[in-house]
Amino acid sequence: MRKRPSVLLITIDQWRADSLSCAGHPVAQTPNLDGLAARGVRFARHYAQATPCGPSRASLLTGTYLHTHRSGSNGTPLDDRFTNIAREMNRGGYHSTLFGYTDTSPDPRTIDDPRDPRLFSYEGVMAGFDPEVNLPEHLGAWGDWLRALGYEVEPGRVPETMYRQAPLDPASPYDPPTVYRAEHSEAAFLTERFGEWLDRQANEDPLFAHLTFIRPHPPFMAPAPWNELIDPADVPMPARHESPAIEGEEHPLVGGALLVEIARCPDDDNDMRRLRATYWSMLAEVDHQFGKVLEHLERTGRAEDTVVIVTADHGEQLGDHWMIQKLGFFESSYHIPLIIAGPLVDASALGTVVDEFTENIDLMPTVLEAVGLDVPRQCEGASVLAFLRGETPTWWRDAAHWEWDFRDPFAAEALGIRLDQCNLAVLRTRSSKYVHFAGMAPAFYDLVADPAELHNLAKEPIGRTAPGVAAAITEAAQAMLTWRLSHDDQTLASWRITEDGPLDLFDGPR
Numbered sequence: 001m002r003k004r005p006s007v008l009l010i011t012i013d014q015w016r017a018d019s020l021s022c023a024g025h026p027v028a029q030t031p032n033l034d035g036l037a038a039r040g041v042r043f044a045r046h047y048a049q050a051t052p053c054g055p056s057r058a059s060l061l062t063g064t065y066l067h068t069h070r071s072g073s074n075g076t077p078l079d080d081r082f083t084n085i086a087r088e089m090n091r092g093g094y095h096s097t098l099f100g101y102t103d104t105s106p107d108p109r110t111i112d113d114p115r116d117p118r119l120f121s122y123e124g125v126m127a128g129f130d131p132e133v134n135l136p137e138h139l140g141a142w143g144d145w146l147r148a149l150g151y152e153v154e155p156g157r158v159p160e161t162m163y164r165q166a167p168l169d170p171a172s173p174y175d176p177p178t179v180y181r182a183e184h185s186e187a188a189f190l191t192e193r194f195g196e197w198l199d200r201q202a203n204e205d206p207l208f209a210h211l212t213f214i215r216p217h218p219p220f221m222a223p224a225p226w227n228e229l230i231d232p233a234d235v236p237m238p239a240r241h242e243s244p245a246i247e248g249e250e251h252p253l254v255g256g257a258l259l260v261e262i263a264r265c266p267d268d269d270n271d272m273r274r275l276r277a278t279y280w281s282m283l284a285e286v287d288h289q290f291g292k293v294l295e296h297l298e299r300t301g302r303a304e305d306t307v308v309i310v311t312a313d314h315g316e317q318l319g320d321h322w323m324i325q326k327l328g329f330f331e332s333s334y335h336i337p338l339i340i341a342g343p344l345v346d347a348s349a350l351g352t353v354v355d356e357f358t359e360n361i362d363l364m365p366t367v368l369e370a371v372g373l374d375v376p377r378q379c380e381g382a383s384v385l386a387f388l389r390g391e392t393p394t395w396w397r398d399a400a401h402w403e404w405d406f407r408d409p410f411a412a413e414a415l416g417i418r419l420d421q422c423n424l425a426v427l428r429t430r431s432s433k434y435v436h437f438a439g440m441a442p443a444f445y446d447l448v449a450d451p452a453e454l455h456n457l458a459k460e461p462i463g464r465t466a467p468g469v470a471a472a473i474t475e476a477a478q479a480m481l482t483w484r485l486s487h488d489d490q491t492l493a494s495w496r497i498t499e500d501g502p503l504d505l506f507d508g509p510r
Helices: 031-038 053-062 085-091 140-148 158-162 186-200 244-248 252-257 269-299 360-370 409-415 467-485
Strands: 006-012 040-047 096-100 130-134 208-213 306-311 338-341 352-359 400-405 423-428 432-437 443-446 495-498 501-504
Touching (some): 006 269, 031 269, 031 338, 053 085, 085 360, 096 186, 186 208, 244 252, 252 409, 269 306, 306 360, 432 467
Parallel strands (some): 040 352, 096 130
């Protein structure tokens, strides 16, 4: 094995934690991901820190919570003062290579030219990454590849051209397929380019690559034959109330979200089943291409010394609570998979499932520790390497946290709150979930009695709730305050300027 391992960090966009056949899902078909879990460690209580894509990836790649990095929405600049996993790996002698996207909005203070194209798109590349394939939402590089294969792809309108479907066949239970063939999907394109790049690398050099599959992100449609892989009749229906109106009564934010067309799921049960079946069919196609990624590692002799990490940027409501997309505070949007395999996994830990709470902010310190690099004080997560040795760290968190910044003039006006009050934070323990809002009443769920999060016990003013509920809400609010106090920016907080020079209280004189 090389002195330092290679690292392959893969994200699957909009991937729910329950969407693994090895986790017992009734229709998901993910044999390659299941195989990786059997050869590694699966983390069953893993959570994203934010939605949508840009804020979530900012947390994953900087190791910080949203309230620290403050890139709260797609288009919110990420302060350039933050380091990230790519910059740190580059400093450590790696070359950070990107296949896909990071949806990073640059710090405009670092750009002098007001006409710089980076100032006109939120789909920038995180500083430090060298994009071997840049695949933002316009999918231009994929379109070029398709044109070379003979497809008629309208320039600048790749998604609109290639995601077209035939009219729905009333006699068929399945959604129609996409225009492109399965072997020409975005996932297939990314996988092929990754394999070509891998072939060009010197075999003795350790590598760091970040590979980002955009699917099963909407639009929900799959190429043939994947579109008919899963029978909609076999698909479980979403967890939700009897109607959107009843669902909306649980909290004003939910009621408001259900008025937004792009967040509302189909009302018809058959349409809902087809949508869900298509989602898991799309994931199966990505799993197939992921298997080819693993084949590329084997073929080039890199499988044995490459740490493979697979996770998601966030989940997908998929009809739960009458919503689609990723938003709000429910488990469906934030509970995501994490699988780690490779040379750092001890034989005794192979195939194990970790039941402790882990978060995407843990991945940057995990990778840096894995390759022998210092973890910046900025990082608010913790390395999970001990779990890969079959150990439990002496300290570990007893809850997961995530945040959503939904500031938008329309949302503020509709909810009757200020723009700077359009945010929430979540404390999720094994038994309950507390949701704190800056401008609205909280939400609280007993996850033992109500695992589907259907009954907000904080609907009534706290003075009118049951005594036990009121006490639980107060305790959760105190725990959240403790979390925030212990996770303010620590970069310089422990430093002191003394007569003997700068002193770091953690590490001693500098």
